[in-house]
Amino acid sequence: MQLPPAPARSFASDNFAGAHPAVLDAVARANQGHAGAYGEDRWTRECEERFRGLFGADVTTLLTFNGTGANVLALASLLPPAGAVICTEWAHITVDEAGGPERILGAKLIDLPAVGAKLTPEHVIGQAHLIGNPHHAQPAVVSITQSTELGTVYTVDEVAALCDTAHSLGMSVHMDGARIANATAALGGGIATLRALTIDAGVDVVSFGGTKNGLLAGEAVVFLRAERAGRAERTERTQRTDLADRAVYLRKQVTQLSSKMRFVAAQFLALLEEDLWLRLASHANEMAALLHEALVDVPGVELDGPPPVNSLFPVLPRALIEPLRDWCFFWDWDVARHQVRWMTAWDTMPEDVDVFASGVRAATEAFASKN
């Protein structure tokens, strides 16, 4: 099989991309002399302020190193004693974090089959019979991923409906937003969309992703509404304080407190500057759309509709997968179905898409002519 030279950038994962130059510059600029450790520095304070601006509310932001750490910190803050987490069976927290949530939280993840990796109010209601039964861990937090592990996106109404259901049952809502920027861009972009999707919809805590969107390493856990569900008698302020106050200790406890935190904060400052986070995510989404467009009519490449965010999950002829992967690496998704995942990143170039698409096309043609 004759294939063109591989594209400069892979289609394996947005984690394969490096850091945006503005992010590196910000780190270099923050590398001036001494600064308070563990977040007692001006970059971190400014970053916290920037998140308050982003969400238009007095939110509390705790920076962490990575997404697993952010998720564990968020959940550790939200879980009451004997509480359990409801999520989909595709959720990163249950599939890809090596049992860390179970170990560190000491809590059960109730991971449910879900079309498109999206929870519905019915999923949550379907667990309500466990409430009050002393033989069962008590569903206490609903954790949704936005955009999902299957490249789908919750609409604002869907998130709001989930939050309403969860809160009415005394549960909190966590959003794993490792790719929240891609989801925001997919839904029309803009800060108003972000707020509608999160704080306005009723999400309690969001893991706001950075690493997959152009940082070296960094995520932010943002406490939007600190009220623990069902404690209506407490004031909003007390409630937020309470949750976020405990989270400060939990961050260190779950190993996610950076001593030279200015360097995480500086990365986020760059990302939040002039909507860079949105621009990078929009671009990644567009590159996926371009790839979809280039391949949707290619015989042998089975694709769903245009991708909302930055990933495609094509089904390929089995014989093509290995040669294509050797040429330009990507991951299997569902081996049984010959399904793989292609993912674009903030730095994917249109010419990368062209080259990759032409490689795939060449491979399918060679395959077709042979069969």
Place this chain on the structure above:
Amino acid sequence: MQLPPAPARSFASDNFAGAHPAVLDAVARANQGHAGAYGEDRWTRECEERFRGLFGADVTTLLTFNGTGANVLALASLLPPAGAVICTEWAHITVDEAGGPERILGAKLIDLPAVGAKLTPEHVIGQAHLIGNPHHAQPAVVSITQSTELGTVYTVDEVAALCDTAHSLGMSVHMDGARIANATAALGGGIATLRALTIDAGVDVVSFGGTKNGLLAGEAVVFLRAERAGRAERTERTQRTDLADRAVYLRKQVTQLSSKMRFVAAQFLALLEEDLWLRLASHANEMAALLHEALVDVPGVELDGPPPVNSLFPVLPRALIEPLRDWCFFWDWDVARHQVRWMTAWDTMPEDVDVFASGVRAATEAFASKN
């Protein structure tokens, strides 16, 4: 009280310093196009190779974000079911990690009073009566800090004696080497010293510090001898494989697996290049010695002997502490005794020491003349 302008760099902590320029350069150089995620990249492979060279053995190295993460990962690897960790009551793992080890390991830390924050074989032997008693967590890992939280240093013989005792009782030895470079420099420097202190002395796993020695963020857990104590019948190779193999999963589980790991690896590559790690630590140590020299004869400043590494623990007149701290920040150590901690860093300049010493001198003189 009239004080000179504060020094450019504080004496609060080596965590207040930024990153060495060579480290930042290495990160920027690694920021080229795409690379495999989660350590499947050439920087990480080279870094692992570099650690094998450093220790002169087929060691396994796992990079982490921070020291708490490194310690938890090391201990999680070493602890058998129902095992406990012996350490001093000064140990970072018991004092400064917010209960993370207890939470994540689910294990007791047996934290013992210890002169100079140094464990002795007698400490270990003193816990041996717990072995075999079903009412007690079983002492299984001896964790020592090198250099210690009190700025002292274990000699090679002391480490070897501890390892021998621990191993003879079926325990493993973990070294929290957040400042192992400072300790190595203090003991005469050089790779031979490092090896003598660690792998040759019998240490099983070391947390090899980077952040306090000029990195942005990064530590390395190095499995030197993977044999779990007391399993003599297993081959050396099997044993190392076994421990380090489990550690690979544990790293993700304890939230310490970086997706863009090349950027942690690149930092270490810079640090290990041409003994930068030793040169930076030696320099920090020398600056502490300079500060000691400058102040040892100042009335009112009570100091121990010359500092082995990069920290001093002076006792000051109580009235001086606040004004001096306002002038140039540092931490209390023992409030009851009016003891504080001054710490130098890789970037402390002789002129910083001069200015700081002259400030302290001016303050003590003003104080003396007033009393």
Place this chain on the structure above:
Amino acid sequence: MQLPPAPARSFASDNFAGAHPAVLDAVARANQGHAGAYGEDRWTRECEERFRGLFGADVTTLLTFNGTGANVLALASLLPPAGAVICTEWAHITVDEAGGPERILGAKLIDLPAVGAKLTPEHVIGQAHLIGNPHHAQPAVVSITQSTELGTVYTVDEVAALCDTAHSLGMSVHMDGARIANATAALGGGIATLRALTIDAGVDVVSFGGTKNGLLAGEAVVFLRAERAGRAERTERTQRTDLADRAVYLRKQVTQLSSKMRFVAAQFLALLEEDLWLRLASHANEMAALLHEALVDVPGVELDGPPPVNSLFPVLPRALIEPLRDWCFFWDWDVARHQVRWMTAWDTMPEDVDVFASGVRAATEAFASKN
């Protein structure tokens, strides 16, 4: 609806039954003067010996208070660092233990859909792709329930095939035998059957139930083969010693060490005397068969084939469930399908079955005439 007087004994659960008189007598006989605490007594030693006789091997037996405790102790002994447990989605450990396994073990339960609540080798093989992937908890223990939560039974061959598959993949096998007596009786009874099902089939550790089979409270964790899977180089003796040795500390750690253990041991001595365990379980099984026979032809009562053990899972007209339950309590099984669970116990009498069956018949007839 006119129903006869309710039966003397309910059909809710074998937990509703009390203790067999021989068990109470044994406790009373053991209540003589002083005896060593925490198992250092002659009843416990005799009980351990009795289990060695039962299994025909030098097994190690640790008594516990209850089934959740037994399961957690067994799994804590078997799990390596970062290990996960494979079980069915019906498993008591995942459904009915309130998240205790996740909390105490810090481990993920991989709970799989399974026909008849029975795992197959295919289930285990289907998880093998997780092995070696650092993003996933590592499948390490296969936990099966015998008889299952759905009243089905694994054959000897099925258990052996599961053990072979598990061991070949480096995993261990735990059997939750809360109703192992019922399963043994169902498969033809006798000690030979018990051994064939467990130690001969390759099960590593069994939770041997007592409470549901006529004890006040008491279960036994029996280490049949202490070899951790995949450590072929270690001798059988070393291996058993190792696992069971750690379990001694783990039992106290997981709160399951009884101080006056003679009273748990005495109960088991009575149960193991002259095959009482088998006779009680056979009787319970027979009573369920009797109930099945009495109701299998009743219109409106949907039943599967004759029950292998002591539970039936009938589907009833929805309108009948509440009145019948009010008359003689039992639990819902699947509310959506109007399925309930009827269970017999060691003390269920044929007249209880008669009365219960006649009540059900009367209710269905009343219902039919009304509709």
Place this chain on the structure above:
Amino acid sequence: MQLPPAPARSFASDNFAGAHPAVLDAVARANQGHAGAYGEDRWTRECEERFRGLFGADVTTLLTFNGTGANVLALASLLPPAGAVICTEWAHITVDEAGGPERILGAKLIDLPAVGAKLTPEHVIGQAHLIGNPHHAQPAVVSITQSTELGTVYTVDEVAALCDTAHSLGMSVHMDGARIANATAALGGGIATLRALTIDAGVDVVSFGGTKNGLLAGEAVVFLRAERAGRAERTERTQRTDLADRAVYLRKQVTQLSSKMRFVAAQFLALLEEDLWLRLASHANEMAALLHEALVDVPGVELDGPPPVNSLFPVLPRALIEPLRDWCFFWDWDVARHQVRWMTAWDTMPEDVDVFASGVRAATEAFASKN
């Protein structure tokens, strides 16, 4: 050395004693037909009512199997995220529970040196500097043992002062009352004393011991005041409900929910009937006093003052310890000082004391004549 025949009952531990006949009778009486499982039975309801009467308040009582279970359940209910427990270095939870609290709670025990194993307000205040520091687990629960592991007793005023201090710092108070009956008897006995010591003094949750005081196995966790410290804005009723509600799930989660709970409840009903708990404990205390009286003037037996409760901690000539122990078993306390522990139980008879004292006297005389 010529010693008389050993006494009928040992002086090793109150755990060596069996169950009081009234307790066994109650169990036998409860063994009638079927009863609801997991506490849904009339014995348990009556027992809960009995505890409300005992404490003169609407307390919530959860029965458990043993003391470790009771303590872990109580602490799991009280601990907020990142919370730590303050106790003495003698505390059963830190010394004798095999690391179970650390494993199951995932929390640090701050175990402090304390004269007579008694915490003071100063101990608590001395940890207050940790509050608000993100590097430290947050002191959240003060756990005291009454009577203590050293056989001392907190006065009512001492408990009240500890509770006041703890609450003023936002902490809760747990009392490990494995021997609360002995303490109550020592302080003048009576229900008024019990209430003064616990609910009136401000204790939040008590582990109310049964096993050491004549039960087969059984402890009760009593939630006296469910208010979590520092949440002044919540109503008393809400607060109690909240804590105890979560505890219901936690009991199962920590493996302490008995399926045939009526048999635990029945034991407590017997114990609480006509002050049996007090009478048994008073008797045990008196037997210790008798033993003290009999030996206080014997040369070679170093004793403190009369024992408040049921244990003595004599220092003996080293050469006597082994022969005496072989004659009538007891435990070492402090091997270095040749200190042992002698303990009486509810069933110790005056003639046991006479015989034991005469044996000790004979041994010391033989020893003296030889030296």
